[in-house]
């Protein structure tokens with residue numbers, strides 16, 4: 457990827473040659489007060505709105521207005537099985553089989569429901585291993601599970617940490633932890649792509665290591681779903697969870713995804729929390745039958761889901777399904793590689809990219825440490841029409857999203873950064 461070139465011409469030419477460039481027009485791009493498009497680099501926090509989303513939601517509003525309760529069966533997209541419209545395309549996004557995937561609840565809720573089934577501590581094996589810079593919600597969820605089972609939430613957490621002076625995690629160090637105390641660890645729960653550094657872990661390798669030591673393994677793929685090729689089925693992970701409002705463009709606080717590996721699909725002995733939506737669809741409305749769980753990930757649902765939110769997910773997934781996650785990931789590598797190339801021109805004395813250099817160890821996000829910077833740098837970027845994300849003490853996260861960010865966006869971003877730093 458060393459054939460990147462400087463200059464605006466090059467960026468514009470790349471956009472012209474980009475088969476996915478047209479998708480940008482299918483999104484609402486936020487504008488400033490003068491009506492100029494902002495440089496939106498925070499699809500890792502909240503993805504932009506597809507222009508089709510409104511129609512998808514309006515369809516359900518209309519069916520509700522016209523049909524009332526009959527919409528459950530008579531709506532154009534009958535609500536009773538609405539989540540099924542999302543399963544295949546969501547399974548393709550995360551590299552799973554349909555029986556392994558369901559859209560339900562929200563992310564942290566799903567993480568808890570998965571731990572109900574896959575965190576089964578004993579007196580001697582009860583610890584949970586997570587990465588030391590895990591997303592706070594995941595950390596809190598893990599700690600509360602320990603307390604819920606009567607364990608100490610400090611002593612029970614095993615942290616996978618970077619070495620002194622480093623930011624990234626090494627699989628070698630995970631191996632060492634497992635060799636030393638693998639038989640005390642009940643569950644390994646890692647963010648598949650770390651939200652802070654953008655490091656994309658080798659999910660398969662981590663799963664193999666965990667299973668070798670008798671641990672269950674789950675991933676929070678909030679920063680992976682729609683961003684990288686997760687290949688969840690092949691990873692062998694026991695479970696995974698993710699949200700859909702980041703790289704899956706489904707709107708603020710929208711529903712989340714959940715993966716349960718096929719080998720658990722028919723295991724009725726797994727403990728779980730259930731509701732009527734986990735019950736056999738054929739007899740659900742008899743209301744009196746003995747509980748009869750649906751095989752696969754659907755058997756973890758509790759409630760009839762919010763259709764309006766699911767309609768927004770359908771709008772986005774229909775578009776992503778049309779492109780395919782492979783093509784998205786391919787453009788992503790090129791776009792982020794270009795971003796890295798331009799940033800490096802600013803010089804090692806000015807900025808340091810903490811995200812891994814290898815394209816297979818990251819998604820589109822680059823986490824950039826700026827020497828002697830504080831939040832005022834981020835504020836200046838905002839004044840200059842760049843929406844980026846600041847994490848204390850000194851990191852800017854920028855995510856050029858292949859579906860709607862252009863090479864020209866990336867060029868302009870780095871130009872503005874350069875201007876501010878001078």
Ligand SMILES: *Cc1c(COP(=O)(O)O)cnc(C)c1O
Nearest residue numbers: 563564591593647651676678699
């Ligand atoms: C975004 C994100 C969350 C947010 O959780 P919600 O339950 O959706 O509020 C949790 N964990 C990770 C790793 C995230 O990236």
